[in-house]
Amino acid sequence: MQTIKCMMSGGFALKIYAVLIENFRGIRSAKLVLPDHAVLIGDNNTGKSSLLEAIDLALGPDRLSRRPPVDEHDFFEGKYLPGVAASVEEGAVPDEAEEAAAVEAPKITVEVTIIGLSEEQEARFGGNIEWLNIETGDFFIEAHPAGVDAANIKAALRVTFIGAYDSDEDDFVGNSFYSRSLTEEDKPEPFTKKDKQHCGFLFLRSLRTGSRALGLERGSLLDIILRLKEIRPQMWEERSARSPPSTWQVTLRSGFPGCSPASTSR
Numbered sequence: 001m002q003t004i005k006c007m008m009s010g011g012f013a014l015k016i017y018a019v020l021i022e023n024f025r026g027i028r029s030a031k032l033v034l035p036d037h038a039v040l041i042g043d044n045n046t047g048k049s050s051l052l053e054a055i056d057l058a059l060g061p062d063r064l065s066r067r068p069p070v071d072e073h074d075f076f077e078g079k080y081l082p083g084v085a086a087s088v089e090e091g092a093v094p095d096e097a098e099e100a101a102a103v104e105a106p107k108i109t110v111e112v113t114i115i116g117l118s119e120e121q122e123a124r125f126g127g128n129i130e131w132l133n134i135e136t137g138d139f140f141i142e143a144h145p146a147g148v149d150a151a152n153i154k155a156a157l158r159v160t161f162i163g164a165y166d167s168d169e170d171d172f173v174g175n176s177f178y179s180r181s182l183t184e185e186d187k188p189e190p191f192t193k194k195d196k197q198h199c200g201f202l203f204l205r206s207l208r209t210g211s212r213a214l215g216l217e218r219g220s221l222l223d224i225i226l227r228l229k230e231i232r233p234q235m236w237e238e239r240s241a242r243s244p245p246s247t248w249q250v251t252l253r254s255g256f257p258g259c260s261p262a263s264t265s266r
Helices: 048-059 096-100 118-128 179-184 193-199 210-214 221-228 232-242
Strands: 002-003 007-009 012-024 027-035 039-040 108-116 131-134 153-166 171-177 250-251 263-265
Touching: 012 048, 048 108, 048 131, 048 153, 048 171, 108 131, 118 131, 118 153, 118 179, 118 193, 153 179
Parallel strands: none
Antiparallel strands: 002 039, 007 012, 012 027, 012 108, 108 153, 131 153, 153 171, 250 263
16 A cells, blocks of 8 residues: 655645656556545555656656666566657558658656645746646646636646656666746756755655664665755764764754654664
């Protein structure tokens, strides 16, 4: 069972309204419109974790630090190379142009729509904000479109992750972008790590033991919280100045939304 909850930001219930996924793992194409509190229930290998991993690709602050961000196993049916266009008529002999024609290489696409934005978030994301009719799923550029019940209109932000195979570099590439910039601007605008931190999405994977959660290994719950609060570098400096590695002690002096200040030792 996997759970998707609302994220709180300054008293606002920031939430994921919808997720659109294409060519990711076992998902060829899917769109989910989520309620305020969604619980995913299903057998193993039915896509629950894949959905959360897809959201993490688009919104996770540290997810794209992994290089490459995706690999061949993340593509639907493992297909990431461009194919050859089929001939129009079966048995027909294609000319050289047709023979050279290639189908575009598959791409992983994850589009996440967020609503419940605070005034601070609306100001930060500025021209990338759209206005969503939560009843129909239609988007508008203006905050008060004519003929639409104002109660159904919410400020929304769309973020799109695109992953693909770069044949020139012989490697996989991927990044998150403001969705509007993909169609309205000459050059897509990246949705940066700082932008993601302002969204507040945090994907906590299944934890085997409490020691793993509170350990300082990269990817642990404690490590993720420290990095999001940007206090880990200062923490290492303080630790080095205070004591040798054999007596490391770390204190979280700054709380994190949903967490109380705590301490751990090693």
